Amino acid sequence: MDLRKEAVYITEKAALYHADFLDIAGHMEDNSVDLVFTDPPYELESGGMKSGKLKYEGGEVFRNCGFSTKNIDFTQWIPEIYRILKSGRYFYVMTNDRNIFPIHKVCTACNFKFCELLVLDKKMTVPSIYYPKRAEFILMYRKGNYRKFHFTGATVMEAGMPRGKEKRHPTEKPVSVIRHLVRCSTLEGELCLDPFMGSCPAGEACLKENRRFIGVEIENKWFRVSQDRIMAMERK
């Protein structure tokens, strides 16, 4: 099967799929991508609030991440990432504090080598029954041997989350952070994958850094947002 022909939206540098990642993964070859960056779906905990809702700064309230799809388990998709990634390449996965350990357990069981725990200071706080939270985490793993790159910056990064008119998705991530990771761990022209692209900041980051991109999104609403975002970039 020619996977590119199956893409719902395709350009010279990007292929976007409106699909369940597990279905797309089934058609992807072993050792075929140079980087995986993703911000996967997972259950949000209520942090002890009786309503089971989390209220984010900005006034929006989400339940179960705001997604109607059933959450996909880490054990279902992380082994596929290991298979698809080339050897000597990097896997970045964003998470909240509660999911660091479950994700790490699955990654190490797949043979991924742990590289770093990166901290993203979001410069805004989210209520908690303990300390107000203002960090998200990016676990960095490697498949196979070390590939030398110039890893600039530091393990703590600062970036405001998209807000107001800039914000397209309830859990949207800043392009600047993804651009930095892409620049530090791939070469121009290499192929990056985001299996849960949401509103596609990873696609924007890759195209701005002259990398090729494959993105997958199961929900029609977010797939359309992603497509519009990449189309607008192509028009420029």
Ligand SMILES: C[S@@+](CC[C@H](N)C(=O)[O-])C[C@H]1O[C@@H](n2cnc3c(N)ncnc32)[C@H](O)[C@@H]1O
């Ligand atoms: C945490 S959000 C990603 C947000 C994204 N980083 C952004 O900045 O817009 C996870 C996304 O994964 C999608 N998703 C959930 N299950 C999926 C699956 N099985 N295959 C593909 N996408 C899925 C959800 O609809 C959601 O948009």
